[in-house]
Amino acid sequence: GAGVSQTPSNKVTEKGKYVELRCDPISGHTALYWYRQSLGQGPEFLIYFQGTGAADDSGLPNDRFFAVRPEGSVSTLKIQRTERGDSAVYLCASSLRVENEQFFGPGTRLTVL
């Protein structure tokens, strides 16, 4: 079956612009996660959704970052006023329930010039 998908695969933007990154989880998975992976580092937790609600957004670095999952399926990570330090690979993962294995998407590579 289809795994987690993320679009776009690459995004280049200019400092100060707004970007949206999309995640399509595996069908039926109730839990969804966003991570950020900077060069040479492991993934870093950003936010966890259970259904439509953000159960833990403690990993979002500041208020320029926001994520939604309005219908409990697709999620969008939104970054306002992008900065060069936001450049990273943004990974999405989903799991059937929170206690189950997390399946990762291929990531979106964001480059802020």
Add this chain to the structure above:
Amino acid sequence: AQRVTQPEKLLSVFKGAPVELKCNYSYSGSPELFWYVQYSRQRLQLLLRHISRESIKGFTADLNKGETSFHLKKPFAQEEDSAMYYCALSPLDSSYKLIFGSGTRLLVRP
């Protein structure tokens, strides 16, 4: 603080040699521990988790609470094992969260 440390950025071995990828963690309690692997041009995937006590692709990992370590081992490395390996922990009070180390690149040479 909750932290995972993988001291080696790169580990290079010859085919057939034993492999040990080191992972140390800092957590006040008993976390759940994982190894994730990312092969070239593929997505991050779970290799094994300590509670399942399985051997996957010949790899095993033993949790040593005294040394707070969860090293990944394989007795005879294969070329197809070449990949990026990440150790991760999941805190008991927020089991949905994975805290990753910075990863070790394993290169198995013919």
